[in-house]
Structures are given as structure tokens and as C-alpha cells.
Amino acid sequence: MTGHLARAPSPPPERSIGWSNALSRRFGNMAGRRAYDLIVPSGHDRAALPLVVMLHGCSQTARDFAIGTRMDQLAEELGFLVAYPDQPRSANLGKSWNWFRYGDQGRDMGEPSILAGITRQVMDEFHVDPARVFVAGLSAGGAAAAVMAQAYPDLYAAVGIHSGLASGSAGSMSAAFSTMRRGALLTPIRARHPVPTIVFHGDRDDTVSSVNGDQAIAQARPDGEMITDTIEGRSQGGMAYTRTLMTEPGGSWASEQWLLHGGGHAWAGGHPAGSHTDPSGPDASREMLRFFMAHPKGDGSTGL
Known part of the structure; x- marks a missing residue:
């Protein structure tokens, strides 16, 4: 699907966030329009920077997600760009990414085409x-991030999925609720071109069962x-976790799965100023950044 860029006024509006x-x-593009916030660290003109696309969860806003994950602060500390697309109620009453609709699960179609367009615009x-x-998300945003990694392995070097679901694990809203509770009934289709993946999921998550992290x-x-x-x-906050590392002998692919014992959704x-956060857990944002920067595409630099 081809589309047109909806460019911001020049100069673009900006607001200080500290x-x-x-x-x-x-x-x-032809699939729709989305607003997004772009975080630019100071000194951004010195070198090519990494980019992380962050997809919020249901009922959240891009700004709320930024506050909760503190990815803005890490962007300034470590030197990378962060894009926060915002899902409007006009697209989903719960402000959820529509990861469960067939029309929003493939390359160059629906919401994936918009999110890829945002990435390319930046x-x-x-x-x-x-x-x-890189692309990462929470809950519905995590499921959408999984879709993006499967649909655009040429664009994203690695993906972070927090409390989310596998790509294509449901094909309707009714199936989505069942999948969230029990996992996909059919094994989700294996990625043709898998990208390095890091997953966080609480084993007491009563919104999205941790079996979805396994899938x-x-x-x-x-x-x-x-x-x-x-x-x-x-963690320093007292949460126990099991971290499983999987690597391909002699290859570039790797994954990490963090099972958070006692962790919820x-x-x-x-x-704590952001919604759907657990300050007692390990620092998922920093751990995702560590994982991402260790897995660039090709011969890219491994450090920030």
C-alpha cells in the first residue's frame, strides 16, 4: 500500500518535558492518520542515532506511556530517538491497537502500514x-509490536513485547478476549524471518495470560x-524473576524471556505516575534497551 506523508507545520510544535x-x-496514508510524539535527545546532530518505536496499551495515551516507561529519560541518558504513536478512540473505543483484526496484521495494510510509515518518516x-x-509495546501495544516484527523484519532489528501476544493469535474481538485469557487455540504461525525478541510477562497477569508470552x-x-x-x-524492588536466554549457535538471532513472579499486567x-506500571519489578525499559543495542542489523554498532 502506498501513501502520502502528512507533514507537521514548519517549524514543528514542541514542548519541553524536562x-x-x-x-x-x-x-x-490510505489506511488512516495517526499523531505521534517524537523524543529527540540533546546533541542529536552529532551522529546517527538508534530509534525506538513505543506502542502504548489499551486505555493509555502516548504521553501516559512515556511517563510510565521512562523511555524519555533513557533517550536523553543514552542518546536515542523515541517515537510514541497515539491510537485515537476513533480507531478503537478503548484506544487499543487492533492487533486482533486480520486487516491489521499484515505488511502494507491497516495499522501496520501506518506504524511503518511513522518509522520511515522519522x-x-x-x-x-x-x-x-526497534519496536516495543505493552499489552495491545506488545501484540502490535509482535505484528510489526513479523510484517517488517527488514525495518526492525529487534522487538520488545511486554504483557503482549504473538502476531496473528486472534482474528476477531471475541477471539481476542479468549486468547488473552488462555492463549491462542492454534499455534501462531512461525515468523519467516525471525528477529531478536525480548519478552516480559507477569505470571499473575489476569488480563493477558503468561502463556501468550510463551507463544x-x-x-x-x-x-x-x-x-x-x-x-x-x-529485582531491587524485591520481585523474583526467571530470565531465559536462547541463542542460535554461531548465529545472530537471540531471545530473552523474563517471567516475573507475582507480576501482574x-x-x-x-x-508509578504512569498507568499500568509495577515499580517493584526489574527495569524492563533499561533491559530492553540493553537487548536492543546488542542486536543491530548486519554489522551495525553494538553500543549506544
């Missing part, structure tokens, strides 16, 4: 390292032998 600037942007307008473009990891796993290592740990290590 540690960087949030630029208000819009993108549109890459066109700013000095972005194409080897270090998201399984979907991203390539065929062949894998090296698996399991680490038990506890909330972003681990998030700021």
Missing part, C-alpha cells in the same frame, strides 16, 4: 542508524538447535 523535547508529528527526517531501529517467544524462534540458559534473580520497573 530532559528533552517532544515534537508533535502526524503521519497519514528515518527520513532525522539522522537515524537503519541498523538500530510470542516460540513464534520468533528460528528452526534448528538453540542454546538455552536460565537465570533466577530478584503492568510495565516492570515503571514509574
Whole structure:
């Protein structure tokens, strides 16, 4: 699907958020239009920067998600761009990304085409390292991130899925609720071109069962032998977790699965001023960034 760019006025409106600037942007194509905030760290003109696209959960806003994940602060500290697309109620009454609709699960169609368009717009307008473009999300946003990784493995180097679901795990709203509670009835289709994947999920999540995290990891796993290592740990806030690392011998693919013991439907290590956060958990935002920067495309730099 081809589309046109809906460019912001020049100069773009911006607002100070304390540690960087949030630029208000819009993108549109034949599938629709979406606003998004873009976080630009200071000194951004010095070198090509990584880009992280962050997809909020149901009932959240882009700004609420930014506050809860503190990804803005990490962007300034570590030096990367963050785009926060905003899902309007006109697209979904609960402000949820429509990850469960067939028309929003494929390349160059529906919401995936809009989110890919936002990503490319930022890459066109700013000095972005194409080897270090990533996508992550929470809940419905995590499910949408899984869709984006499967539909655009050429665009995103790695994906982060927090309390989300595998791509294509439901095909309707009614099926979505069943899948959230019990996991997909049919095994989600394995990714043809799997990208490195990091998953966080609470084992007490009563909104999206943790079996969905298992299915998201399984979907991203390539065929062949894998090296698996399991680490038990506890966050500074006291939450126990099991971290499972899976790597391909001699290959570039890897994944991490964090099972948060006692964790509910909330972003681990998030700021309490944001919705759906659990400050007691491990810092999911920082851990995702660590994972992302260790998995650039091709021969890209591995450090921020």
C-alpha cells in the first residue's frame, strides 16, 4: 500500500518535558492518520542515532506511556530517538491497537502500514542508524509490536513485547478476549524471518495470560538447535524473576524471556505516575534497551 506523508507545520510544535523535547508529528496514508510524539535527545546532530518505536496499551495515551516507561529519560541518558504513536478512540473505543483484526496484521495494510510509515518518516527526517531501529509495546501495544516484527523484519532489528501476544493469535474481538485469557487455540504461525525478541510477562497477569508470552517467544524462534540458559534473580524492588536466554549457535538471532513472579499486567520497573506500571519489578525499559543495542542489523554498532 502506498501513501502520502502528512507533514507537521514548519517549524514543528514542541514542548519541553524536562530532559528533552517532544515534537508533535502526524503521519497519514490510505489506511488512516495517526499523531505521534517524537523524543529527540540533546546533541542529536552529532551522529546517527538508534530509534525506538513505543506502542502504548489499551486505555493509555502516548504521553501516559512515556511517563510510565521512562523511555524519555533513557533517550536523553543514552542518546536515542523515541517515537510514541497515539491510537485515537476513533480507531478503537478503548484506544487499543487492533492487533486482533486480520486487516491489521499484515505488511502494507491497516495499522501496520501506518506504524511503518511513522518509522520511515522519522528515518527520513532525522539522522537515524537503519541498523538500530526497534519496536516495543505493552499489552495491545506488545501484540502490535509482535505484528510489526513479523510484517517488517527488514525495518526492525529487534522487538520488545511486554504483557503482549504473538502476531496473528486472534482474528476477531471475541477471539481476542479468549486468547488473552488462555492463549491462542492454534499455534501462531512461525515468523519467516525471525528477529531478536525480548519478552516480559507477569505470571499473575489476569488480563493477558503468561502463556501468550510463551507463544510470542516460540513464534520468533528460528528452526534448528538453540542454546538455552536460565537465570533466577530478584529485582531491587524485591520481585523474583526467571530470565531465559536462547541463542542460535554461531548465529545472530537471540531471545530473552523474563517471567516475573507475582507480576501482574503492568510495565516492570515503571514509574508509578504512569498507568499500568509495577515499580517493584526489574527495569524492563533499561533491559530492553540493553537487548536492543546488542542486536543491530548486519554489522551495525553494538553500543549506544
